[in-house]
Amino acid sequence: MTREQCKxxxxxxxxxxxxxxxxxxxxxxxxxxxxxxxxxxxxxVRRTFDTLGIGCTYxxxxxxxxxxxxxxxxxxxxxxxxxxxxxxxxxxxxxxxDGTAHACGHHTQIAAMLGAAMGLIxxxxxxxxxxxxxxxxxxxxxxxxxxxxxxEEGKIRYFGGKQQLIAEGAFDDIDAAMMxxxxxxxxxxxxxxxxHNLGFRAKTITFRGRAAHGSTPWDGTNALxxxxxxILGIHSNRETFRDEEHIRIHPIxxxxxxxxxxxxxxxxxxxxxxxxxxxxxxxxxxxxxRSVSGAAQMIxxxxxxxxxxxxxxxxxxxxxxxxxEKNAAGLIGRENLVFGETITGSTDVGDLSMLLPVIxxxxxxxxxxxxxxxFGVADPVSAILLPAKMMAMTAADLLWDGAAGVKAxxxxxxxxxTKEEYIRYLEGEI
Numbered sequence: 433m434t435r436e437q438c439k440x441x442x443x444x445x446x447x448x449x450x451x452x453x454x455x456x457x458x459x460x461x462x463x464x465x466x467x468x469x470x471x472x473x474x475x476x477v478r479r480t481f482d483t484l485g486i487g488c489t490y491x492x493x494x495x496x497x498x499x500x501x502x503x504x505x506x507x508x509x510x511x512x513x514x515x516x517x518x519x520x521x522x523x524x525x526x527x528x529x530d531g532t533a534h535a536c537g538h539h540t541q542i543a544a545m546l547g548a549a550m551g552l553i554x555x556x557x558x559x560x561x562x563x564x565x566x567x568x569x570x571x572x573x574x575x576x577x578x579x580x581x582x583x584e585e586g587k588i589r590y591f592g593g594k595q596q597l598i599a600e601g602a603f604d605d606i607d608a609a610m611m612x613x614x615x616x617x618x619x620x621x622x623x624x625x626x627x628h629n630l631g632f633r634a635k636t637i638t639f640r641g642r643a644a645h646g647s648t649p650w651d652g653t654n655a656l657x658x659x660x661x662x663i664l665g666i667h668s669n670r671e672t673f674r675d676e677e678h679i680r681i682h683p684i685x686x687x688x689x690x691x692x693x694x695x696x697x698x699x700x701x702x703x704x705x706x707x708x709x710x711x712x713x714x715x716x717x718x719x720x721x722r723s724v725s726g727a728a729q730m731i732x733x734x735x736x737x738x739x740x741x742x743x744x745x746x747x748x749x750x751x752x753x754x755x756x757e758k759n760a761a762g763l764i765g766r767e768n769l770v771f772g773e774t775i776t777g778s779t780d781v782g783d784l785s786m787l788l789p790v791i792x793x794x795x796x797x798x799x800x801x802x803x804x805x806x807f808g809v810a811d812p813v814s815a816i817l818l819p820a821k822m823m824a825m826t827a828a829d830l831l832w833d834g835a836a837g838v839k840a841x842x843x844x845x846x847x848x849x850t851k852e853e854y855i856r857y858l859e860g861e862i
Contacts (some may be wrong), residue, residue, distance in 0.1 A: 441554060442551040442555060442824045445526075446820050455686045456545070463528075464563045466520075468495060468517075474569075488500070495516060495577065496576070496589060497566070499564070500563070509562045510546050513611040515611070520533075522805075523646075524762045524804070525808070527805075531581050537807070540614060540819075543820075547821075549721075559832065569595055571592070573704075594781065609789070610827075611781065611792050616798060619811060621797060622768045623793050625793045626771050628746065628775070629776075629779055632705060632713065632742035633740070633741065633742045636702055639658045639662075639699045640733060641658065641697045643695055646695060653695070653732050657731050658735065662728075666681055678708040679707045679713075679716040680776060683701050687700040692791050709745060712739075742783075743779060744786055746843075750844070752789045752791050756826040764818065777802065787847055788847070796811075797815030798815055
């Protein structure tokens with residue numbers, strides 16, 4: 433079998449499984465779950481692996497599932513990922529009763545990952561390495577109170593799914609990894625390659641004042657006034673940030689007081705500090721710290737905060753991207769590849785990209801903005817089947833001819849951090 437015959441066989445197998453792949457997508461869409469709690473979706477992945485005869489290990493970071501197909505030799509291990517979790521998006525047409533919904537397209541990622549597995553099963557005896565299919569939890573950095581509870585119970589240490597997986601050693605046997613995300617508000621079959629994501633630090637800020645009756649405010653210290661001044665201070669710093677730093681700070685008040693006729697004595701703010709690089713994130717974070725400290729001093733309140741290691745900016749492997757781009761061009765035409773767009777959101781794929789060659793292009797076939805009630809699949813072929821084919825064909829290329837493609841990708845890769853340095857970053861030591 434030639435390489436091109438192998439890839440044609442992969443695509444034909446995925447086309448034959450299209451109805452099954454689409455049914456998986458709909459099943460996940462109908463049962464959205466928050467990060468680290470994706471029990472139904474995790475069970476669906478395990479059942480699918482079992483049906484396909486793919487051995488898997490579970491759990492990884494509470495709900496993650498790691499399946500594996502082995503080649504005729506074991507010279508490398510390529511990983512195809514899909515994310516399990518949903519997020520809160522009340523009003524989404526497929527939201528659960530508690531407002532949880534797949535408004536970011538992770539349901540299509542899992543389906544595409546499983547579709548890639550269906551395409552690759554029949555050709556593994558042609559490949560000189562293994563392929564791991566990894567359903568990973570908790571990409572959305574939300575539900576912080578729930579994750580604090582899990583941390584206190586000793587079930588997790590880190591709030592991001594890939595952060596926890598890296599710390600557990602779940603990627604130690606992986607040589608290169610890929611995933612294709614949803615491209616928001618893009619109905620056409622276009623692939624967005626070699627883009628840039630922002631990193632972020634997460635902060636929980638608590639102002640403490642002194643309660644008093646609302647009709648005698650001079651007897652109290654209003655923590656809400658301190659929080660309002662802090663937000664104004666943050667906004668007043670925006671002109672000090674350079675455009676290329678892409679600093680984004682977007683606080684919300686999660687607790688504004690207890691009752692209307694009492695001076696608020698405890699007010700809480702959650703915010704992210706996003707930026708294009710670690711130095712930019714630190715600069716933005718310093719501005720927030722100055723703002724909240726100064727605001728508390730002005731009112732006579734107290735303030736403390738907890739900083740959480742958010743996600744690092746993504747540094748995609750250009751060598752790995754080039755392999756996928758060639759396969760994508762064969763499916764949708766080179767003219768439908770879009771290069772170098774900045775996505776101002778963040779992803780824990782950025783953390784993984786510090787340690788091994790990783791790509792996360794995004795594919796069209798969707799309508800509406802991410803995390804909005806308008807988000808949905810416009811064209812399931814573009815959104816699900818084409819990513820499955822692109823990733824499966826890329827895995828075959830990487831593992832062809834003695835896994836020479838993986839070797840070339842790894843030779844071109846320069847880690848941003850060692851694993852030990854990365855854990856120190858998570859712990860706030862660097």
